[in-house]
Amino acid sequence: MKFTEVDEIELPAAFDAHVHLRDGEMSQLVTPTIRQGGVNQVYVMPNLVPPITTVQQCLEYRDRLRAIDPNVDYLMSLYLHESMTPETIREAKKAGITGVKSYPAGVTTNSSSGVLDYKLFYPIFAEMEKQDLILNLHGEVPSTPSHAPASSNTQDPSAPTQAITILNAEPAFLPTLRSLHTTFPKLRIILEHCSTAAALSCVTSLGPTIAGTITAHHLSLIIDDWAGNPYSFCKPVAKTPEDRDALLRAVVRSNGRFFLGTDSAPHDRRSKRGGDSVAAGVFTQGWSVGYVLDALGRGVERGVIGEEEVTGEVLEGFLGKWGRAFYGVGEGKGERIVVKRGKGEIVDVLEKEGLDVGVVPFRRGEKTWGVEWK
Amino acid sequence: MKFTEVDEIELPAAFDAHVHLRDGEMSQLVTPTIRQGGVNQVYVMPNLVPPITTVQQCLEYRDRLRAIDPNVDYLMSLYLHESMTPETIREAKKAGITGVKSYPAGVTTNSSSGVLDYKLFYPIFAEMEKQDLILNLHGEVPSTPSHAPASSNTQDPSAPTQAITILNAEPAFLPTLRSLHTTFPKLRIILEHCSTAAALSCVTSLGPTIAGTITAHHLSLIIDDWAGNPYSFCKPVAKTPEDRDALLRAVVRSNGRFFLGTDSAPHDRRSKRGGDSVAAGVFTQGWSVGYVLDALGRGVERGVIGEEEVTGEVLEGFLGKWGRAFYGVGEGKGERIVVKRGKGEIVDVLEKEGLDVGVVPFRRGEKTWGVEWK
Numbered sequence: 001m002k003f004t005e006v007d008e009i010e011l012p013a014a015f016d017a018h019v020h021l022r023d024g025e026m027s028q029l030v031t032p033t034i035r036q037g038g039v040n041q042v043y044v045m046p047n048l049v050p051p052i053t054t055v056q057q058c059l060e061y062r063d064r065l066r067a068i069d070p071n072v073d074y075l076m077s078l079y080l081h082e083s084m085t086p087e088t089i090r091e092a093k094k095a096g097i098t099g100v101k102s103y104p105a106g107v108t109t110n111s112s113s114g115v116l117d118y119k120l121f122y123p124i125f126a127e128m129e130k131q132d133l134i135l136n137l138h139g140e141v142p143s144t145p146s147h148a149p150a151s152s153n154t155q156d157p158s159a160p161t162q163a164i165t166i167l168n169a170e171p172a173f174l175p176t177l178r179s180l181h182t183t184f185p186k187l188r189i190i191l192e193h194c195s196t197a198a199a200l201s202c203v204t205s206l207g208p209t210i211a212g213t214i215t216a217h218h219l220s221l222i223i224d225d226w227a228g229n230p231y232s233f234c235k236p237v238a239k240t241p242e243d244r245d246a247l248l249r250a251v252v253r254s255n256g257r258f259f260l261g262t263d264s265a266p267h268d269r270r271s272k273r274g275g276d277s278v279a280a281g282v283f284t285q286g287w288s289v290g291y292v293l294d295a296l297g298r299g300v301e302r303g304v305i306g307e308e309e310v311t312g313e314v315l316e317g318f319l320g321k322w323g324r325a326f327y328g329v330g331e332g333k334g335e336r337i338v339v340k341r342g343k344g345e346i347v348d349v350l351e352k353e354g355l356d357v358g359v360v361p362f363r364r365g366e367k368t369w370g371v372e373w374k
Numbered sequence: 375m376k377f378t379e380v381d382e383i384e385l386p387a388a389f390d391a392h393v394h395l396r397d398g399e400m401s402q403l404v405t406p407t408i409r410q411g412g413v414n415q416v417y418v419m420p421n422l423v424p425p426i427t428t429v430q431q432c433l434e435y436r437d438r439l440r441a442i443d444p445n446v447d448y449l450m451s452l453y454l455h456e457s458m459t460p461e462t463i464r465e466a467k468k469a470g471i472t473g474v475k476s477y478p479a480g481v482t483t484n485s486s487s488g489v490l491d492y493k494l495f496y497p498i499f500a501e502m503e504k505q506d507l508i509l510n511l512h513g514e515v516p517s518t519p520s521h522a523p524a525s526s527n528t529q530d531p532s533a534p535t536q537a538i539t540i541l542n543a544e545p546a547f548l549p550t551l552r553s554l555h556t557t558f559p560k561l562r563i564i565l566e567h568c569s570t571a572a573a574l575s576c577v578t579s580l581g582p583t584i585a586g587t588i589t590a591h592h593l594s595l596i597i598d599d600w601a602g603n604p605y606s607f608c609k610p611v612a613k614t615p616e617d618r619d620a621l622l623r624a625v626v627r628s629n630g631r632f633f634l635g636t637d638s639a640p641h642d643r644r645s646k647r648g649g650d651s652v653a654a655g656v657f658t659q660g661w662s663v664g665y666v667l668d669a670l671g672r673g674v675e676r677g678v679i680g681e682e683e684v685t686g687e688v689l690e691g692f693l694g695k696w697g698r699a700f701y702g703v704g705e706g707k708g709e710r711i712v713v714k715r716g717k718g719e720i721v722d723v724l725e726k727e728g729l730d731v732g733v734v735p736f737r738r739g740e741k742t743w744g745v746e747w748k
Contacts, residue, residue: 143598144615149677163615165597167541223539224517226601227611228652237601241518241537273647276738278602303523364650 003310004300013040013335014289015320017213018261020045025355030266030285031068038289038337038371041073047110051079055091073332077101086127099134107140108235129187139191140169166237171198181206193263195236197246211326213261214247217282217362219295230272231360235280248299251318252309259323262288266359283361290344290368336374343370377684378674387414387709388663389694392587392635394419399729404640405442407660412711412745415447420475421484425453429465447706451475460501473508481514482609503561513565514543540611545572555580567637569610571620585700587635591656591736593621593669604646605734609654622673625692626683633697636662640733657735664718664742710748717744
């Protein structure tokens with residue numbers, strides 16, 4: 001296959017290892033776009049309001065999602081929270097829940113109930129390791145508050161020498177990942193939405209129980225793209241061209257350590273363009289496979305990755321096989337898709353009769369690869 | 375004076391060395407707020423549409439501004455452009471125009487007619503040096519286009535090793551500043567709206583013909599503040615806490631090398647919250663002195679600068695005396711202001727009966743220092 005010259009590729013239906021399907025009307029709007037993007041299996045994030053912290057909430061949420069689209073396989077997660085006990089983990093395992101998502105407090109949408117100190121959760125992690133539940137990490141350290149004393153004037157020699165901002169929040173988290181891996185070497189951990197070369201190197205340097213997801217939009221965007229564009233603004237923010245290019249290389253040189261998790265994060269258009277603040281999140285669900293193929297194509301054109309590196313094996317792996325292997329799940333019904341270059345049209349606004357929400361997708365109004373189900 | 379304890383300070387009316395007053399209705403709206411901010415003398419940027427490239431355009435623009443508020447002294451500038459000749463510079467000098475502003479092509483609002491190669495303008499700079507016109511530099515290099523080949527794959531060993539983004543655009547410009555200073559050592563140059571510690575060090579390291587302006591908002595903001603807040607998004611973007619703290623220190627340790635240039639940049643609220651893109655610019659004109667005093671106060675609280683460093687001399691210098699000295703202009707009518715802590719109310723939206731524009735100011739709805747004219 002010469003990737004930049006083929007116009008049609010047949011692939012297994014994709015697995016998206018990181019989706020935000022929300023609840024209520026928003027869920028009604030976005031859940032039906034999973035298959036439209038070429039995906040038939042998803043790992044569902046638990047950051048609803050309130051967050052999903054019990055097995056019962058989680059199973060009920062799965063039922064609501066199944067009612068919207070029964071043709072998707074929903075792998076479910078709990079929101080790591082102080083109300084949990086090792087017993088919660090055992091129950092979760094029995095109930096078929098797949099993993100637990102950890103949000104550092106306050107770093108992104110609906111993360112206000114998140115983690116302040118990972119050590120408090122060591123009994124949970126120990127039980128997860130035993131039960132083989134996956135730990136999904138939002139790998140960012142909260143930013144230093146604006147009113148914090150200047151670090152260079154501090155009297156404490158152990159104080160960090162650099163303040164944390166959205167730029168270095170992910171690299172600053174990596175020691176935590178290393179430490180968790182050292183303490184729980186058999187605990188399978190995914191560093192979600194890797195956005196920096198440093199994160200990729202860290203994952204690669206650790207043992208095979210550590211993997212990373214990469215979003216479609218981080219394969220395309222850099223900081224200049226989201227500065228001034230609300231629809232490209234997400235957490236973690238897209239970083240430098242060097243970081244983006246490292247992500248593209250990681251896709252094709254992954255050896256299974258990195259796979260697609262879109263972090264598709266719908267926000268009503270009013271929260272993107274309404275008040276003083278812009279909600280963080282890029283919506284990519286409905287065109288997920290297409291965005292990835294476009295990004296890889298541009299990577300080849302720019303000489304970041306070699307044409308010969310974008311093999312059928314890489315596409316099958318990144319878009320599903322490697323993630324399914326890490327999660328230990330099968331391909332389900334063995335469904336296949338055919339993707340067609342330029343045949344996908346990204347809508348301006350995702351809307352639906354009777355629903356009072358609307359979401360502006362990434363690259364609104366542009367073309368991408370279309371998806372047909374076999 | 376113990377700065378954090380005084381509630382009233384009497385000062386000479388301020389000089390704002392970098393303002394955008396626009397034209398037409400926007401000009402009608404924002405020009406009357408200059409004195410409201412405590413300022414009676416301004417250096418006016420020429421990036422209208424089309425840009426001000428002739429002496430006649432410039433004088434007519436000054437007349438329009440004087441008609442709006444005759445109680446402000448408008449120092450005028452031309453927009454560096456290929457249509458200019460050394461003769462333009464001589465004419466400008468005779469007509470009382472103060473300087474020439476250089477925009478790198480495409481980096482900010484109305485900069486599409488900007489500079490691609492500074493060497494082309496050496497005859498202009500030579501004449502400016504002779505006539506003692508000030509060169510005002512927007513000191514950023516344009517970002518590397520997204521479709522550019524990956525730098526690490528380039529065959530050219532002299533190629534830059536790092537792509538340019540809005541983060542390193544200013545540091546990457548500094549070699550150009552050094553080179554202009556070496557070539558034209560007597561040309562007085564201002565590096566406008568310094569936003570990085572690197573820019574401050576560079577200015578300080580060069581001869582006394584080089585100075586820098588600092589905005590009120592760069593003394594307050596960091597990257598986390600504008601990510602997700604359209605009203606704090608400007609070019610150059612606010613950078614790290616370390617950069618902001620270096621700016622605060624530069625104010626009090628300036629020795630006259632840095633002075634206030636607000637870069638107050640009004641955009642209609644619709645271009646901030648309307649279409650897909652967010653216009654770059656923070657509007658600070660009407661509360662300019664207050665914002666600076668607030669930022670210095672927070673700098674003291676955070677231990678970035680010492681209370682004893684915020685002297686009457688520093689305030690008088692940064693807010694007017696040092697800039698006026700560099701520009702070689704007097705204090706005009708010797709007007710004085712009294713600033714009163716907490717007595718200034720920042721409006722939610724600046725509007726005016728009969729004008730179809732509205733501008734959201736920095737820190738909308740908050741309190742700052744009030745200004746009374748003696």
